[in-house]
Amino acid sequence: MSTGSVICVIAIFLVCAIYSREIPLSDDNNRLYSVLASGQGLYANDSKVFVLNATNFRSSVYNTKNSWLVEFYNSWCGHCQRFAPVWKSFAADIYGWKSVVKIAAIDCAADDNNPLCREYEIMHYPALKFFPAGANIGHMGVEIEKHENANELRHSILEILKKEQIEGRGSSWPNVTPYRSNDVQNLWKYAPDSVQFTILIFEDTDSDVATQVILDLNHVKDVQIRTVLNQNEALVKLIGVLKFPSIVVLQRDLAVNHLKIIENSREAFREAIKSFLKSRNIIVAEDDINDFKKPVLNEPAEMQGVGVRHLDDVVYQVDLENTIQYSLKNEIPIHKLITGDALQALKNYLNVLAKYFPFGETGVKFLKKLHEKVEDIFEIKGEQFYKYVEQFESELKPVFMSTDGWIGCKGSRPRYRGYPCGLWTTFHMLTTNAVIEEGHKKTFDRLEVLNAVLGYVTYFFGCHDCSQHFQEMARKSMYANVTGPDESILWLWSAHNQANKRLAGDMTEDPQHPKVQFPTRESCPACRSSDGRWVKKQVLIFLKQMYSKKNISHMKVSNDDLPEIPVPEPHASDVSVVTVQKKRLGWNFNIFDISLCVVLYFCSAVILILVFVKFIVRKRYRKKMYIHDILGKV
Template structure:
């Protein structure tokens, strides 16, 4: 049995490695080569909370479609301000990693991606949110934050970002180190960011100090002969000065002109300037757009799959209860109402076994009586308690089957969530088929909408789903069957928008569901849907009796197949034995039975023989 146990452990490890969705190496959204610091629950506080420089951190989820689309921009942004290291650093935290759950909950991260700016030695404060925008706008937001930090007395070791307001050139040298040979003054309009950008771009170069002055300092402008703005003035230690010629009013032009000057005077470390990366890449403003910013996470699945796998449904069920909901620091008001509706729908329509139904009922009873506030950590702890009480098991790692992508960051949870939503709508109708007049057509859809609104992590994805619901939900859904078709139309619209998107798995392209191969009667040769046939197909496809409990794919090895099959059968039986254990018991049982039969036969024959002998003896005496 010890050997069997060790083999099982090995299979579990192999199973998680192949199917578990652990994102490493080239599969990760970020690596250390991206000029970002990879942060987690272990190193976040030692790295960020007690740092002498400021931080700007992206909290993201590796499954979030918009996070995938946003990651190239964040990488470019990190490269763009890489020269500002020592003043502000750029980091990332993957909240999809269960180990980071406490960290993301502590900092109240409920939507992805969330950008937060942290002061030096911020001591656990939640930080200030930075808007997701173009690289230029995010850089300007960071500059405003840093300048405010200095004005409030923090960041004293940093280069001075405040405008020089004196007209006395001698004051320029009061704070300059002895190695400074030149002070470069950037004259600009008050609303310009170029001066602050150049100060930080060049702050590591020894031998110079960069300051900024605005048009309000007219006395200094006259003293240095500045007749137009913007302008570059160079002041030497002997207080002699001259102006440098600018090609245009851009950060790049300022930097190139200063570099050219430093090279001409032989200033050391000028290569530091050349390493400054400014991509100049702009991204679209982050907003909901009907033709582009689709809900890439909630719509992140290719529906052309032959089966609905219980493994995927249970993965979505588990992830929402164990990860997304517990991330909330406090669940109250509308969010609490949404949670109550969500657990009610799961209890009524999710295809659970006996132990699962006990768990769902206990969870529903616990949540329903809460009429004020639930802490996310309390919810997480209660789920663990109820799992033990009900003897129901939820997967810790979501080992996707039909929703498995070609790489771990493709598909996965978003795909499984769609599958679960479809299954709930279909089974709500099938379960109530004999009393549909009592079924509220919007019961399941409104519970889904509440969950997406308050708990689904991808902020832009949730906003898109809410917009689709606001546009058509109450107009199109009047009967229980309408709820099935509304979700189907919504999903197909999302897949159509996302076809060819960066979030699309190249090996699982977005298509319209069902295909003509899967359901020839559902559409004609021109792609026109026959919704009556579609409805019939969806009821068959997502029905409880059509769910596939197989946990393996053809490409999986024979060992994993046997291990997973044993696990599925064990769940069906409700025992804690594997098929191998049961087979062994059967063999022992049959062997024992055969031995007992042989013993019985021998005993009977022996008794008969003895009885006959006794009779003959008795007759002989007579």
């Protein structure tokens, strides 16, 4: 074989080695968890919302000249997702006020942030807390009302800022309190020499437009702006103000200039002032003007284009275990102190998990140890509960399946489905298996699981609005309609469908997993009559099959990859662990691929050097030609 042939064979062998082996695709869930862990959450791509986390929270919020308004939220929470555009819009609207108040957010769903949210006693999501300028470490913040739009939030923060200055804080801010004196000389008393003009905005007591403009233009150093209310009759008469609102410019020589305003609006006031300043060669940079564009809830760039697997009609052990891990390690521990009704709710929840959750022997021991730990106590700190979870899991390893991803509850985008889907699935599974295992007994408590579910949602589920809706449904119908074991399964099914109906078309709805009435006709043709009405007997059969322990799929994510496979039969008894990998083509190399390329390059170089040496040697030592070599031997 020639040297060239050898080189070709080696090259083909190494290239085939690279592309013939099975390489799992990276799972977008891992990227989701990295985003959550970094504390970026719902605001990863928003430059107007300052993203805080456990690392930078204290160094950012405390001992600063500006105040902070912080949203504590949970990125899995549907209401937090609906509120995010409002918060972004609000942050963009007052971004120019950042030297006075900064708008921030921290994602309590991130594991690293969870202890901090517990420390600040965040009991529901989203929660808004105001931290004043110069606050010392240890200040817990003042919780303020969460409003439904940016205008209400803006009005609320203006009232807070006025109160802050009245109480002596915010001395470096522009003065947002009304000017109450009638002596115009006092306006210049504390003004820096660089200030050429004092602008007075006269308005009614029920308006805060002037205060907004003062903060909008707080960066313009050559002017000071104050608001004057119509109650200051002496100054109104002195300046010659005839209508409200009015804008008056005073110069240091007390010359008066009345500005023309088109309408009573923040934008009109600001444009009138900007035009006057421009006529005096004072230019307000456009970059300093607030951004009034309505933001959208963008995904992190690395999350866009993520595909979806339609595996909704199967219950997966992975999803159930992901759910209770998040429940036990995030939602419950975030409470600073658990006592009273909340502690009883925790005991009930752990009790039904220990009895009906589809764990093996080790998992059951884990849940029983947790339940026993809290059964006879009167209070427990969330932090201590978390330590028990970690301790018992370490002692009894392995407790949970080794996986980072969702399967049946996987959404088409990181903000969709996930934990809330897993929680509904877990509740259905617990209710159904309680009836299957214990429902035939006379001592069976038909409300045992439902009461545990209600207690958990009331005291521990982070989405405040979701919790309120569930409690309202329970008050209206749960105790009246659940008259037997099977009715407990059907009540939760009905409640879930009510929630789906309410959220259909909502911005939190996954477009690839619409909120439909379940089960669909495709999943269970017999569950509806010809006129579309539910056949509850068939629905009950379907639910018992779907959520029964024996029909839970133990398929799991292998090596960070979600398998693309046909949807299994909903009621097949799948108890085997399936490991699926995918081949990868193209130029998406990993470290192993690069290593093989380096080997290929090195081998080729060595072979070429050997060939070069061989030809040089042959040329140098070629034997001398004689005539008989040419003519041949005779």
